Amino acid sequence: MKKLKRQYSGGLRQRWMRSSVLVVLVTLIVVILAFTLFFVSNYYTTVQTGLESKAKTATDFFANYVAKSYSDYYDSAYRYTESFDDSDKLQLQFIGADGRVMISTYGIAAGSSPASPDIRLALETGQISSWVGQSQTTGERVMSVSAPIRFQNGQTMGVMRYVTSLKIVDRHIIINTLAVVALCALIMLFVISINLVFIRSVIEPVSEITKMSKRIAKGSYGVQIQNRDYQDEIGDMVNAINEMSLKIAQSEKVQTEFISSISHELRTPLTAITGWGETLIYNEQLDRETKRGIAIILKEARRLTKMVEELLEFTRMEDGRFTLNIEEIDIAAELEDSIFTYRELLYQDGVEIYYEPYPDETPLIPGDASRLRQVFLNLLDNAAKYGREGKRIEVSLEVDSQYVSVKIRDFGPGVPEDEIEHIRMKFYKGSNAKERGSGIGLAVCDEIVRFHGGEMLLENAEGGGLLVTVRLPVSSGVGVEED
Numbered sequence: 001m002k003k004l005k006r007q008y009s010g011g012l013r014q015r016w017m018r019s020s021v022l023v024v025l026v027t028l029i030v031v032i033l034a035f036t037l038f039f040v041s042n043y044y045t046t047v048q049t050g051l052e053s054k055a056k057t058a059t060d061f062f063a064n065y066v067a068k069s070y071s072d073y074y075d076s077a078y079r080y081t082e083s084f085d086d087s088d089k090l091q092l093q094f095i096g097a098d099g100r101v102m103i104s105t106y107g108i109a110a111g112s113s114p115a116s117p118d119i120r121l122a123l124e125t126g127q128i129s130s131w132v133g134q135s136q137t138t139g140e141r142v143m144s145v146s147a148p149i150r151f152q153n154g155q156t157m158g159v160m161r162y163v164t165s166l167k168i169v170d171r172h173i174i175i176n177t178l179a180v181v182a183l184c185a186l187i188m189l190f191v192i193s194i195n196l197v198f199i200r201s202v203i204e205p206v207s208e209i210t211k212m213s214k215r216i217a218k219g220s221y222g223v224q225i226q227n228r229d230y231q232d233e234i235g236d237m238v239n240a241i242n243e244m245s246l247k248i249a250q251s252e253k254v255q256t257e258f259i260s261s262i263s264h265e266l267r268t269p270l271t272a273i274t275g276w277g278e279t280l281i282y283n284e285q286l287d288r289e290t291k292r293g294i295a296i297i298l299k300e301a302r303r304l305t306k307m308v309e310e311l312l313e314f315t316r317m318e319d320g321r322f323t324l325n326i327e328e329i330d331i332a333a334e335l336e337d338s339i340f341t342y343r344e345l346l347y348q349d350g351v352e353i354y355y356e357p358y359p360d361e362t363p364l365i366p367g368d369a370s371r372l373r374q375v376f377l378n379l380l381d382n383a384a385k386y387g388r389e390g391k392r393i394e395v396s397l398e399v400d401s402q403y404v405s406v407k408i409r410d411f412g413p414g415v416p417e418d419e420i421e422h423i424r425m426k427f428y429k430g431s432n433a434k435e436r437g438s439g440i441g442l443a444v445c446d447e448i449v450r451f452h453g454g455e456m457l458l459e460n461a462e463g464g465g466l467l468v469t470v471r472l473p474v475s476s477g478v479g480v481e482e483d
Helices: 012-066 070-082 117-125 167-217 233-281 288-318 331-348 369-386 441-451
Strands: 090-096 101-104 129-134 141-150 156-165 327-329 352-356 365-367 392-399 403-410 455-460 466-473
Touching: 012 070, 012 129, 012 141, 012 156, 012 167, 070 090, 070 101, 070 156, 117 129, 117 141, 117 156, 167 233, 233 288, 288 441, 327 331, 327 369, 331 352, 331 369, 331 392, 331 403, 365 369, 365 466, 369 392, 369 403, 369 441, 369 466, 441 455, 441 466
Parallel strands: 352 392
Antiparallel strands: 090 101, 090 156, 129 141, 141 156, 327 365, 392 403, 403 466, 455 466
């Protein structure tokens, strides 16, 4: 079953801030909404309760002591309205049983019919009813409370209605809500500040560890990450990476010394085998089969000698004994000499080299001619071995204002995309490799090019085969001092 991989975008800082700040932000929004609803409910309930209490007291007084008939009800309502003390805060209305205004302190003319449900409910149910909405006359938000007024026999004679503006109440709600929003904003800033401080305490050491880990991965074995008294998981990670770096450095040193020792030990017998083989193969007294066997011995001895030379070359690079003899060279001439040296040998194996010379004069570049010829010969040899099925190698030279580029392409099976960046590593052999070898030829070439301040690019060519591009700087970009 195919595993699903969770994709993360952005760095650790962005992910941390998104996750932690988002949670706090959602929480604060919920808090703001809760407080806003609380303020609305509390303020409106307080106003409503006050108006209902006031209305109940007044209607009970009317029912018990004042209104004996409709005329008494009207006269008492008129006098009560004239002496109403809270007219600056409330509008008082007396409404008849038909729902029309009889008397009002201000705002609504007598005979008009307010279209609010509290009046109808008070008349129908005989209970105090309230309503919140928009005033028909002023257009502002108001709250009204309607209380029925009854005769002593229980008959409803009308409704006493209080109407008040909610402008001040809404203003208090807005002020309190803004205060909560401001408080939440301060909390949010505090949380972000704390997060930034915390993230900085994590990101900086992680960035330093990442930087040093990349150096170790590129071959700087033995380098140590400075442990700044970290007493947590970061400190444990730093110690573990430092220990790993030392052990890798020790292992690399032992490996390099072993390779160097074995290579030196192999040179002497290989030299003797090659020398005697070349002597015996020209002996006229030997039969054809014997000479064929000696030729095989010579071929294998030369192959082993080349492997030994590559190993020795690489150990010199590893322990810092590798040097360059820098001078101004004609890179086109060196490339053509390498092709001429190798062309006949490859032709015998059925492989042809197609070289497209640069049409103009190439600029002189700083470099070590022998080392660069070594790179070209090695790349041609690799192209012949691993692209032998294609029977063809294409070589070209390109020049721009900054670099001279040598391109060598074979027509073999190419390299799997997931391996293409690994084949330049020492001792690495791809899954498609059928030829025997040390596995360090490309690693040596890569190091030589890098010491020249250039780069070696590997990619699968369109139509098949591997394309190797060696880019060398026109101006001095050499990374090693002249010997």
